[in-house]
Amino acid sequence: MKKPTARSATVTIKHVARHAGVSLGTVSRVLNRAGNVDAALRRRVEEAILNLGYEPNPVAQSLRSRQSRVIGVLMPDIQNPLTAAAVTGLEPVLTRAGYTLFLANSHSDRERESDVLEQFKRRRVDGVIVMVANDNDEATRAQLRDFSVPLVMMERVIDLDVDCVLTNQYDGTYRATRYLLGLGHRRIGLITVPAITHSGRERLRGFESAFTDLGLDVPRDLIHSGGRQHPYGRDAAYSSLIGRDPATAIVASGGHLAGVIEAVRLLNLSVPRHLSLVTLGDTELAALIEPPITAIRYDWAATGRCAAELLLDHLAGGHGSTRQRITVTHEFIIRGSCAAPGAKTPRAG
Amino acid sequence: MKKPTARSATVTIKHVARHAGVSLGTVSRVLNRAGNVDAALRRRVEEAILNLGYEPNPVAQSLRSRQSRVIGVLMPDIQNPLTAAAVTGLEPVLTRAGYTLFLANSHSDRERESDVLEQFKRRRVDGVIVMVANDNDEATRAQLRDFSVPLVMMERVIDLDVDCVLTNQYDGTYRATRYLLGLGHRRIGLITVPAITHSGRERLRGFESAFTDLGLDVPRDLIHSGGRQHPYGRDAAYSSLIGRDPATAIVASGGHLAGVIEAVRLLNLSVPRHLSLVTLGDTELAALIEPPITAIRYDWAATGRCAAELLLDHLAGGHGSTRQRITVTHEFIIRGSCAAPGAKTPRAG
DNA sequence: TTGAAAGCGCTAACAC
DNA sequence: GTGTTAGCGCTTTCAA
DSSP, X not given: OOSTTOOSSOOOHHHHHHHHTSOHHHHHHHHHTOSOOOHHHXXXXXXXXXXXXXXXXXXXXXXXXXXXXXXXXXXXXXXXXXXXXXXXXXXXXXXXXXXXXXXXXXXXXXXXXXXXXXXXXXTTOSEEEEOOSOTTOHHHHHHHHTOOSOEEEESOOOSSSOEEXXXXXXXXXXXXXXXXXXXXXXXXXXXXXXXXXHHHHHHHHHHHHHHHTTTOOOOGGXXXXXXXXXHHHHHHHHHXXXXXXXXXXXXXXXXXXXXXXXXXXXXXXXXXXXXXXXXXXOOHHHHHSSSOOEEEEEOHHHHHHHHHHHHHHXXXXXXXXXXXXXXXXXXXXXOSSOOOXXXXXXXXX | OOSTTOOSSOOOHHHHHHHHTSOHHHHHHHHHTOSOOOHHHHHHHHHHHHHHTOOOOHHHHHHHHSOOSEEEEEESOTTSHHHHHHHHHHHHHHHHTTOEEEEEEOTTXXXXXXXHHHHHHHTTOSEEEEOOSOTTOHHHHHHHHTOOSOEEXXXXXXXXXXXXXXXXXXXXXXXXXXXXXXXXXXXXEEEEOOTTSHHXXXXXXXHHHHXXXXXXXXXXXXXXXOOOSHHXXXXXXXXXXSSSSOOSEEEEEHHHHHHHHHHHHHTTOOTTTTXXXXXXXXXXXXXXXXXXXXEEEEOXXXXXXXXXXXXXXXXXXXXXXXXXXXXXOEEEEOOSSOOOSOSOOTTOO
8 A cells, every 4th residue: 555656766746747647737736735626637636646656845845935844943952951841842833733843052152043043044944943042132133133034932032023932930030039038038049040041131030029029138149140051050059158148048040950959068068957949940850859859840841832833823824923922930849948047057157 | 244235135046147247057166166167257256155145045956956965863852861962962063064953853653753754855854863763663674774865873773784873781781780799789670661772672681691691590570671751660660679579779771760769769768778779871860869879871972973973974975885883882980879788678578 | 727837046967 | 167058846827
């Protein structure tokens, strides 16, 4: 039943036409369900297609029709479990709709990012889903403004007419901080990514609001909004934990958690006795380490799915040119890493 | 300096030719560094390209030249940190060589895998890097045999004329098991993926050899070679740890580690007092959990890099039709999860 | 409805 | 060396 007359030479629409005794145009019409085709002819064509094992050549289709059925996906780092989850979320949505994915890693490098985007465009992708390295950057804005390919931004926001899918980092951070504040902590540290992305800025805002809403001073000396890497988390935690008036609690982004834990061990501190910990973004590590870490969880797969659906809508001409901005909410997972402050840390003055 | 005469309508090779006062062919030759072009003409063409901001259309190039400069990458699951690392390893190698990546997830589903592969082929990818779901499957073998696109297999092996890049799971598992045996353990459990992949089979072999090389009986009742998921790890560990003659040590694949730890906690066991643990494949979790887990580490990024280079070689006509089979070796990271057996487990008879 | 023909943007074979 | 020409495989007018 399969590959009945499988010939090794590529069979083209021409062969089908000849085989069915119709013209090229008719075959094309059958293929694209466009225009009305007589039932009898349609049957003949479909038979010929089956008999010859014909498969349309997407490259030729793309050249002629100016659309490729390819979506470009650009992420800072697929190794990050969160972005990996997002890709896993968006992939089946796009695939089911008949799209294939170009995937590239920018490694948060603007140059690379710019190159990839141009590459995508030249290759005539129908749409792009991107998480830019810096959504505050003028060059990025300029490139995206003139991009002229349907585009959905993930976890970034930019003053441009594009769709955005965001996780609610403001709410999450606010809630985590208020929780700690409610436990009696005042010296709370924040360790997060730089403020050059929506997530970075929103976490900062959420953290600060939690204090100011209560009429409290924000402990600015304990805010570390810098590197993205594991060592940064360690160093930031370390410096928050030593000195005159150390932090009794820390809110750290998921990517920094491992570093924070390292610092905690280095200082021989115990969680939650000496230090309470909440992580922004739930990970396997947070769930399984002892004690398990209380976490704000975001559903990244849903974010990816949402971005894909938005793009598909856009491609179908759905929302016209109305810009959508969707926010995915969080879940608060209380585990065992938080307690009221009080226990003196070993080395406290 | 940028985009001097940036016209919004796409500028084609024709425009360049007219602008430079040469023929299409000459422009093409300049573009492809093919054939000799007079220095003066070349300069004129290059100037025209710059002036017009011309960029070749890869779709047209692809249609005509029958090569796309796209590589298809198919993995069972990009969310798995190991495959994510592999992708991160192979990506820059391919990108630097001017290739763009199609990436797809098979979710270890044969049907999906087959579709993706055909999709890749129809889209005229120049090559494929794939980690098939089951390298023991006849349909898979048949598809790959007739595939007629340069292909490199990752972490799978198949009786076919294709390049393979493998991690040495035999050696790794052997070493882990011997280590435990050396500590005095005899009731050692193995928890791993099904034997439908190279990794699964090699681990089994390595485990068994470690026993038989010492003239010992293989504790077959403690071998769990089944599911791929976290719950499987938990259940397998649980059943190894209860009963008359429970395991005193377990060798578990990285993906199962979380499940094993869950079971250990459920049973209120302590590592390494009641149970020694080695993981096949190092993860963040293994490194940071308390106690840190002794691990066989494989460099997956290197594996990816290697696969990419192999494919590139192949595309360049490098190795001709000689099948390469490269094995990436392991590293043994001794941490704190192993001790001599002896401590009676709480519920032991 | 259907067929014929033009051409998407490019490469490669062939003349000159 | 360089220009001319014929397609790659398809979609899409335009007539019929």
